[in-house]
Amino acid sequence: MSVQGTCDSRFSQVAEEFEGNLARRGEVGASVCVIVDGEAVVDLWGGEAAPDVPWQSGTIGHVWSCTKGATALCAHILASRGELDLDAPVTRYWPEYGAGGKGGTLVRHLLAHQAGLPVLREKLPPGAFYDWKLMADRLAGAEPFWEPGSRHGYHALTFGYLVGEVVRRVSGRSLGTFFREEVAEPLGLEFWLGLPEEYEHRVAPTIPADPPATPPSFYVQAFTDPASMPALLLANEGGYMTPGESDSRAAHAAEFGAIGAITNARGLAGMYRPLSLGGGGLVTGEHLVHMSLTASAGTDAVLAVPSRFSLGFVKAADNRHLPPADQEGALLSASAFGHVGMGGSVGFCDPAARLAFGYSMNKQGIGLGINARGQALVDATYRALGYRQVYGGIWYAPGEIS
Template structure:
């Protein structure tokens, strides 16, 4: 489990934790990147991308809901330019969306998980997640589960179609095209919402605890279940498996087969522009996307708009995840659920000025403008929770410690000064 890359001596604790994850904590393959003040302080990778295949400097992987941060950034860029009003009704840009009592839904409700459409009420045909027109049409005609704006519940799989359709309607480009042309290419990022086929051979295999990381004879296989299942699953899964009529259950059941064994790792899934959960990148890509935001917005958004992006938009018990969540407009904020009986970990422990997004199984990308910090972590062994895994949190914690931060009650990291 050789580790490669570079690390500023100031952040040696990050390297130590990264090495320990691979040697002692079951990490299979991973990458971590820390950018401070615009300069790369940590850029490490190691382990295996597939059985017998080392994780290379250009290995990329599926980062699940870290995608939501990229999709949200696209919407905020349009808003910062004056092309999109976040306080306007959705029907200003998407007239068909006003059906069945949704005429009062605001754009900000889509970003803050307050739209009331966390799932489809009816089953979807196989492959529906690859059909943008079908998905946006179904969502436009559906009745919300609650009055938009009155509560929040994680739109795990629908978020990308809702916010992405706004991006498409306003910009005239598909979500993946807008992200590529306006974010990834200008910043030089290996980050895709819709992966080109010629890059498919660099995508890391998913890994579970049942796989032998150093087996050179194993074939490339699809994922089975998240690694290291806990003694009690998160509240979301408990509800989904015990109440088939619940919103939690419908999130998993009405998705056209995307969550079926191996489907999310298929070529069709990687090629599709799935703005909630479909992005392919690595730690360098995640941190690189957040780098301009860590420095005041750069060419992406104004400093004034950046402040809006960091503000809390919804918080409290999540109607879908059934645990506390804390959202800005499209981004996650720090939330500490370690006291709960179930291992609900739908966020990451950061400072109160940070915002970003975790991905199911453990990946995370975020920025902390007060600390001038951009951070990314990706891996191919999934944790059973819906948020950052303990391996990734150890890297975040080591980063904040290196910056002179201390952890307060509730897990929030805060600056103590020199």
Template sequence: MTAQGTCDPRFSQVAEEFERNLADRGEVGASVCVILDGEVVVDLWGGEAVPGEPWRRDTIGHVWSCTKGATALCAHLLAARGDLDLDAPVTRYWPEYGVRGKSGTLVRHLLAHQAGLPALREPLPPNAFFDWKLMVERLAAEEPFWEPGTRHGYHGLTFGFLVGEVIRRVSGRSLGTFFREEVAEPLGLDFWLGLPESEEGRVAPTIPADPPAEPPSFYLRAFSEPGSPQALLFTNTGGYMGASDAAGSAMMSDTREAHAAEYGAIGAITNARGLAGMYRPLAEGRLLPVEQRTIMSTTTSAGMDAVLLVPTRFGLGVMRSVDNRYLPPADSEGAMMSTTAFGHSGMGGSAGFCDPPLRLAFGYTMNKQGAGLGINPRGQALVDATYRSLGYDQLGGGIWYRS
């Protein structure tokens, strides 16, 4: 289970925690990458991609909500060019959207999880998430769960269609095409929103988390209140969040059809090198003007999340550091970074972020999910080791500060 790759001696703590994850913390297969001031200082991988097959340098996997960072970046690229006004009503670009109480929804509400559409009420047909036209039509016709802009609640599955449709209308390109042509190809990233079939053999399938001893509040609400946003988000997915066969041995999200879909909320396929590589130019003041990066990263939504039922903090499409360790253990996972960092985690614990004052970019991916809602303890151990290697201490509120 020994890790492979390279690690600068200054970041030996990251390598030690990565090895500990594999040996003692239930890691099956994973990768971690740290880029500092343009230099790759950690590039490690290890464990198994599938039983009996090692995780290789070019192994890729499903990174779930880390996808939202990629989708948000596409929107901010358009905003930086003057093609998209984040303060404009969504109806300027998507006229059909302005019905049933949504006419006042701004583009920034979509990015900040304030749109009031974390789920759909009417049952979706099988494989609905692979039908872009169906999903955007259903969202455009839906009534919000709250008045847009008045509160925030995590749009875990709808974010990609909402923001992605605006990107499509403005750019004239599908979300996956725009990301490939404007981000992945120019940066040389092995990062896909719509995986070509030729790359399918490199994908490490997701291993679902073990059932938690005590479910997070989100799951308790989902299973006890069938009509709640939590229940609908989890169950009304056209099968995406379920098993792909009768035996339950594989997830629908790991089918070839799911990997090929340009699904901008939770569908991206990459590895730690791809995640860190996407955030690298943001850390270095490239790709986006610094002014737009500031708009992207400034905390816009904070406090109790109306969907996740724990405190969250978001910029416009990205997560900010939040420490929930004071909550009961089931709800205690957060995303503890420095006060200047921003990025996104994915269901089960994958994570990518940058910290511009440090010129730091970080990525972590794995196939075995954790049971919580934030960066799981394996990923957080790697984040913590990265900051310790840079001379940071973790003080009040779980945030990392320069010592």
């Protein structure tokens, strides 16, 4: 399959791995973008967006949980401006949220997946995820599954409403509007939380992953315990996870701040570009430090595997010892933060390396996070920058280790 775009000779390994993904690793259509010191050094695309339809420079697609990075960024912009206190109770901004024993929930608990509301017990009606008020009201009135702040568990589908409603209450704008006006438009990004219909023809439909040989741990729990959080995650989602529904016009149009964003590698890397340069006018340098620090780590109460998060972002985690379907992390450097998307997409920044990275594709791999295709591109990028790995773990800068 043909590969198009540009690649600085220093990063030729990235191009080689991208071509290898298409030739040997089951890639169908994809894009990768690497920005260093504010300049794009890799901007490649290739394969097919749909049968007999080539992936083009302007092809866009569903990046799933990479969306959470965009939603978290909106909250951090407000916090950096002094309009949102991450250590304040959520009820300061969203009074109704105190119901059900949640009065002690802090804003930072929402961002760090510590809120205790990864799912809802009460049955959701069809199309619930397209009704922001319904979801916000249901979450405000719900009882948490654990004491907020006492543990963490991936809020796969509720994160966007929890953090996004705080953004809405503070800013007076919907999450999608805030992101468009404060991030996408100023940075010139083709990146949407709520895709306008005029761009629908450019979306590459998602190709589901092939069934894994070993199911994810949370699937095992879901099938054996119908009242468990994994079971509710799979069964109480208003029909959104029905095959094909996430590619519907209604799904693309919704401001779904957990897994609904539409963009490509250029959009993902472009969103993280200002952060790779110390904040770039989106947040202050001082606040950027808070965005990168690990806020929750250990065995995930929902996924039943180890996970690590800063305030709204995924941190580097080496979980390659787990079955492929349970791998939800990515091997980055210690200073990097961003977010992976179900099936393999990823966007992140590494301020110490002045690096911003994006990868998107249409054919999903198994697991909730980055897989061999995306990791090969990340690894090649770090090697080109002179970074090294110790025992195959996270990446270290030149001179950082002996």
